[in-house]
Amino acid sequence: MTKAIRIHTPGGPEVLRWEDVPTPEPGPGEALVRHAAVGLNFIDVYFRTGLYKTALPAILGMEASGTVTALGQGVTEVAVGDRVAYATAPIGAYATERVIAADRLVKLPDNINFNTAAAMMLQGITAQYLLRRTHRVQSGETIVVHAAAGGVGLILCQWAKYLGATVIGVVSTPEKAEMARTCGADHVVVGHTDLVAEVKRITGGAMVPVVYDSVGKDTFMASIDSLAPLGLMVSYGNASGPVGAVDVGMLGAKGSLFLTRPGLATYTAKRADLQHAAQELFDVVGKGVVSIRVNQTFPLQDAAKAQEALEARRTTGSTILLP
Secondary structure (H helix, E strand, O other), X not given: OEEEEEEOOOOOHHHOEEEEEOOOOOOOOEEEEEEEEEEOOHHHHHHHHXXXXXXXXXXXXXXXXXXXXXXXXXXXXXXXXXXXXXXOOOOOOOEOEEEEEHHHOEEOOOOOOHHHHHHHHHHHHHHHHHHHHHOOOOOOOEEXXXXXXXXXXXXXXXXXXXXXXXXXXXXXXXXXXXXXXXXXOOEEEEOOOOHHHHHHHHHOOOOEEEEEEOOOOOOHHHHHOOEEEEEEEEEOOOOOOOOOOOOHHHHHHOOOOEEEOOOXXXXXXXXXXXXXXXXXXXHHHHXXXXXXXXXXXXXXXXXXXXXXXXXXXXXXXXXXEEO
């Protein structure tokens, strides 16, 4: 048997149950992975609450690291004994073991340990596609990063700074402001400060070519109003709730703006894209350009406590669950 955190109905953290489940067997094209560490991400909350739909009962989680222990027929991407990590649908990472499509696994280099890998795959590959593909950040640009002390935010700040950008980080508390500064944010906007006024002041009225916004409903309009003409609004999360309906005409009136809602699944649908994104991430982490900060750890069976802390914004950097 395998241990797992399952939900039988949508709801609050109290619906997370630590249960015995049968150990799965890999089918054709699949691998069985014994988890060493599991990543905690806000998307896990979306599935728990029912914002994102899934068949029930369900094991949550999209990210983990571990060792391949068995293979199904036809698998060529990995071998038994390989150290691997993943960040992908379908959900099912909140378990001591799981079966997953082998082409979704990435082999870990020797200089990346299991805890770091579990903390960085989803957030780090998200940062990679946001900075290198959704909007290819150029040296000399000024950008806005919301939730700059969060898992993705800290990676975005460090990586964007390495690329030569000036980073305006937005955080919820003065304590998080200091963390964002140490990770590359040149300017930090705290709490309910007028973001648009600050962006106007910092840029001398030019505003910014791109805003990376994972907060959603509460920050959407301030993000839009921080953009320069032809700027790109990247709405990649809903921490404060979904944005809802958008008046497309408003985008034209405010400067022929672009709006996108990117997702990791699309950007890594091709294995070649997944491997390229992971390699770029491993490179910047290996060079020390990006430091993955695992600031909280919880036993996997205490996933409810971990999600409570995440939702209450009591976490910074990355959080992992240990089986």
